[in-house]
Amino acid sequence: MAIVIAIDGPAGAGKSTIARRVAGRLGFTYIDSGAMYRAVALWALREKLDPADAHRMEQLALAAAITLEGDGVVLNGEDVSDAIRAPEVSRAASQVATIAGVRRALVEKQRVIGAARNVVMEGRDIGSVVFPQADVKIFLDAESGERARRRAAEVNGDHDAIARQMRERDERDRERAESPLTQAPDAVYLDSTGLSVEEVEEAILKLVRARITNGKEFR
């Protein structure tokens, strides 16, 4: 049985940076589940489809061939790693992520990946829905001001506009009916405000070492 480390939390909490580093340290595969919602959203925008059209979006999610290779994201044979980071894709991704059929299709793909190898998977519902039996669950958070600052620095964009978009997206992610962003009861809450990347990484590795015993081996 493969090991799953689930890292959930709002946008800008540091999930990608931390999940990638923790995976590197453990020799696990890093999986960015949000990239799948982004890939479906990108496909919809390119086809000029409405991201709120539940039936069409479910069809796209079922038909999409999405592979995550290292930090690269391939959609139907095309490298879309950069294209899925555009602000309009972020917005559409949070819309398609509200659709139950889309979530069913993508959760299925995520479970297949996680069953095959040891993973550090980040998202919004990994510990609560995708892998309720995950070996380690982290809910990574940070104060909203700090999350907006980090995201603005990362994409080198206008701070106020980014803060506004992030608030809008977080609200939709937290308030949707289907698998909203929520802390699983058995997840460890970690507030990264004021902590360095190294400090957060060490805190998580400590939890992993404490939790994973019993014949489950990793280097």
Ligand code: DC
């Ligand atoms: O993590 P991200 O910002 O790349 O995610 C893009 C969108 O997809 C985000 O608005 C929330 C949604 N998402 C989700 O609903 N469930 C996940 N497991 C991952 C992302």
